[in-house]
Ligand SMILES: Nc1ncnc2c1ncn2[C@@H]1O[C@H](COP(=O)(O)OP(=O)(O)OP(=O)(O)O)[C@@H](O)[C@H]1O
């Protein structure tokens with residue numbers, strides 16, 4: 001019970017804060033301008049709620065695609081039962097994560113042009129790595145006596161992966177998705193540098209015009225959304241004590 | 244009938260199976276016993292093809308096991324794995340239902356079977372919705388036995404199925420299993436390293452050592468055929484006492500007497516081991532038992548005569 005209050009209570013608080021931030025933007029902004037003593041109290045062309053919506057759309061499309069492709073890739077590698085391929089994928093994944101996301105965005109502009117596409121590609125690529133890695137490590141962490149039982153009962157290779165290993169890997173998989181989602185919610189702000197929508201727009205504009213109020217106006221919803229996503233995914237992770 | 248001929252399996256420098264041949268007869272419980280690492284599990288797993296031997300052949304009912312696809316073979320063989328290996332994400336009933344579902348039984352039949360098996364192994368039906376981590380070690384092993392029996396296989400492979408249970412529960416499960424086996428007459432290959440268990444459950448005992456079968460005989464005559472140092476060491480000097488547990492007072496030839504009030508009474512279903520213990524501490528008191536409304540006197544001599552007959556006779 002206490003656990004539910006903690007999870008959903010916090011989620012509710014973060015969610016309500018976000019709603020308040022969106023509903024009362026002009027008053028909050030005026031107040032911040034007063035405190036900081038700089039910045040313009042003017043309202044932007046695009047309302048903050050539209051930016052939030054754009055942001056959610058960008059992150060959702062990229063992450064959802066990454067979940068589908070990432071799990072598929074993880075299962076395919078597992079079904080190949082090739083340890084070389086598996087370690088190759090994991091090593092390649094670790095390498096991929098060291099490429100700065102700004103570089104991915106900048107490099108994809110000549111290919112995809114300005115707009116939402118470069119950031120979608122970058123977010124997709126970044127999300128896919130933790131998901132594939134966690135899918136594989138989840139599948140691998142299934143205890144040997146469980147896999148032996150599965151074989152011994154007469155599961156085929158494919159049934160064993162889908163009916164036993166995958167469900168047991170699920171908590172690890174969700175953890176991977178959570179990492180990917182939280183990273184993507186904040187990384188999506190970079191898209192504004194190459195003409196994408198989302199909450200990066202006020203943040204980048206604020207940085208360009210040295211306006212901390214504008215940066216704050218864009219950042220707070222990003223933080224709150226990341227917190228909500230983290231909480232929700234934690235709460236849907238099956239809590240199971242596996243011996 | 245399971246017939247293994249000239250089985251060999253090596254792991255690097257270790258010879259787990261060394262040109263081993265063995266026959267498990269239809270309807271018998273053959274207990275495979277031996278020290279840790281002698282190759283018992285390896286032998287068991289060659290039968291359901293979890294281990295491929297380097298050499299040798301196995302037939303079940305005269306049919307080579309390689310005539311079946313591995314999955315098809317395994318679904319016909321009940322298997323209790325060493326260390327239980329229940330699926331942690333499935334409830335007790337879904338664990339038991341695994342093989343029937345693979346065999347595409349219809350759901351009402353599966354549900355009825357689950358209830359039947361839980362009752363058979365002495366687990367309450369309310370356990371159906373429990374998860375494996377909510378079970379005690381002994382309960383989990385019983386569910387493991389249910390899972391192995393679920394599709395009513397003719398052949399059962401059991402790898403230390405009661406290993407993780409405390410002595411009290413263990414004896415209960417053993418007796419329940421013995422009852423079960425007397426009724427169901429499965430062809431069972433049962434692995435243990437507990438001699439008591441082997442004596443209680445085995446129709447025959449195969450003593451295994453370093454990948455070979457040293458001796459194969461009934462529990463009563465184990466260690467009688469050829470003098471062998473390893474065998475003698477393994478069965479110990481008190482073996483005669485141990486096999487007393489296999490017989491009850493009903494197996495003795497007893498003298499009928501008139502019961503008296505001061506007699507010490509024993510159930511006729513008491514094992515000879517219990518009877519002997521009672522006799523040892525009874526002093527001058529007479530010990531009797533009642534079989535079919537007739538009282539009989541129980542004497543140390545009767546037990547000795549019985550032992551002579553079954554072990555040395
Ligand atoms: N997959 C494997 N790889 C390498 N060696 C193995 C493997 N499986 C078993 N062995 C070795 O083969 C020998 C026989 O193992 P096995 O599991 O059959 O023993 P066991 O008689 O069942 O022992 P226990 O009573 O401890 O379960 C052991 O020395 C073990 O170390």
Ligand SMILES: [Mg+2]
Nearest residue numbers: 283284285325
């Ligand atoms: Mg073993």
